[in-house]
Structures are given as C-alpha cells and as structure tokens.
Amino acid sequence: MSRKVIELFYDVVSPYSWLGFEVLCRYRNVWNMELKLRPAFLGGIMQASGNKPPAMVPNKGLYMAKDLNRLASYMNVPLRHPSDPFEVMFNKGSLPAMRFITAVAEKEKDGGRLLENVSREVWKRIWSTDQDICEPASLSEAGLKAGLSSSEVEELLGLSKSQPIKDKLKQTTQEAINYEAFGFPFVVCHIDGKPQVFFGSDRFELMAYCIGEKWLGPQPDKPTSNL
Numbered sequence: 174m175s176r177k178v179i180e181l182f183y184d185v186v187s188p189y190s191w192l193g194f195e196v197l198c199r200y201r202n203v204w205n206m207e208l209k210l211r212p213a214f215l216g217g218i219m220q221a222s223g224n225k226p227p228a229m230v231p232n233k234g235l236y237m238a239k240d241l242n243r244l245a246s247y248m249n250v251p252l253r254h255p256s257d258p259f260e261v262m263f264n265k266g267s268l269p270a271m272r273f274i275t276a277v278a279e280k281e282k283d284g285g286r287l288l289e290n291v292s293r294e295v296w297k298r299i300w301s302t303d304q305d306i307c308e309p310a311s312l313s314e315a316g317l318k319a320g321l322s323s324s325e326v327e328e329l330l331g332l333s334k335s336q337p338i339k340d341k342l343k344q345t346t347q348e349a350i351n352y353e354a355f356g357f358p359f360v361v362c363h364i365d366g367k368p369q370v371f372f373g374s375d376r377f378e379l380m381a382y383c384i385g386e387k388w389l390g391p392q393p394d395k396p397t398s399n400l
C-alpha cells in the first residue's frame with residue numbers, strides 16, 4: 174500500500190499543537206506515512222474562520238490550564254505555562270517566530286530534521302521555559318540549539334523578513350483555510366487521493382481508525398497495558 178501523506182498545520186503559539194506535533198513525529202516510523210510539517214499562522218486562521226482563541230472564554234482558559242498539565246504528563250511533553258499566558262499568546266504572538274520557521278521550511282524543502290528541531294526549540298521557549306520567541310536573539314538561540322550554524326541563523330533571520338517568506342506563510346495559512354480549518358493543530362490525511370481533516374491533538378485514535386493504522390497511545394514505543 175502506498176504511503177499515506179499526513180500534513181500537520183501548526184503554530185508554536187498553540188500548546189495543543191506542540192502535543193500533536195510530538196505525537197505525530199513519534200509515529201513517523203510506526204505508521205506507513207510521510208509526515209509533512211506545515212508551519213502556518215493561527216491568527217490568520219482565527220480571523221478567516223470567525224473563531225476566537227478558546228482561552229478568551231474565562232472558564233475555558235481555566236479548564237485548558239488544568240487539561241494541559243495533565244496532558245503534558247500523559248503525553249510526556251515538557252509543557253509548562255508561561256508566567257503571563259495572555260501577554261505571550263495575545264500581545265506578543267508568534268508572527269516573527271512563524272516567519273523564521275517558514276524560512277527554515279523553505280530552506281529545507283527536501284526533507285530532513287531541521288524544521289522539526291527548530292520548531293521544537295521554539296516551542297520549548299514559549300511553552301516550557303517561559304522565554305521570548307519574538308526577538309531575533311531568541312530565534313537565533315533556538316536555531317543554534319536545533320543544529321543550525323550561526324551563519325545559517327543569520328541568513329534565515331534575514332530571509333524571515335523578506336516578502337517571499339511572508340507570502341509563503343500566508344499561502345500555507347490559506348491552504349489550511351481552504352481545508353476549512355478553524356484552529357490548530359489541524360491534520361490533513363491524504364488517502365487514495367481524498368483528504369480527511371482532523372482538529373486537535375485528541376483525535377489520533379479516531380484518525381488511526383480512519384486511515385487504517387494502529388493507535389498505540391501517545392508514546393508508541395511505550396504502549397500502556399490498558400490499550
């Protein structure tokens with residue numbers, strides 16, 4: 174059977190996207206799939222779909238904080254809340270970070286792990302160690318940790334401010350909107366030429382059923398006994 178293509182649309186401002194990202198990266202060699210990481214801009218998705226971030230409803234925000242703490246442990250992802258989530262998510266946002274990550278994606282068109290590693294390092298800053306992701310020095314630090322050289326980081330920071338990269342981020346965001354996305358993580362599974370879409374990091378069991386693969390829990394190398 175030919176490999177299934179699974180696209181993950183994500184933004185590092187989204188903690189649930191980090192969970193979905195880690196789970197799909199773990200399943201790369203477990204499911205018969207090619208994983209395509211699609212960095213996009215959640216602000217654009219919210220605007221185009223008429224949605225708003227769930228944490229803007231106070232009780233949802235309170236619930237999410239508890240939910241994410243449990244999920245961090247269940248999924249074994251070192252997710253911790255920033256000291257001021259509203260400032261981080263709604264005032265500072267993720268535009269410079271997502272442009273930088275888009276530049277990495279464009280540079281690494283032929284596959285490889287840089288896009289995965291840089292995304293993870295930026296996520297660790299915003300959603301684990303409570304560090305900035307907007308300043309060039311912050312993105313540079315994440316890039317170096319992910320294995321880029323200082324000259325590559327400089328080049329990518331320059332590129333991230335260029336019109337082609339801004340346009341590419343808009344284009345990827347538009348592709349998710351065309352699939353009727355309203356939030357992230359947003360996963361598009363292509364099977365027999367037909368796209369099936371899933372919202373959330375809590376849809377993997379259903380996704381596995383729909384694409385004919387086995388769900389072994391969020392840590393497939395450590396399946397739990399009750400699965």
Ligand SMILES: N[C@@H](CCC(=O)N[C@@H](CS)C(=O)NCC(=O)O)C(=O)O
Pocket residue numbers: 186187188189190224225226227355356357358372373374375
């Ligand atoms: N139940 C989902 C929630 C995902 C979620 O809340 N994502 C946020 C961004 S972090 C979003 O875009 N939400 C849009 C919505 O809930 O309508 C999960 O477990 O992953």
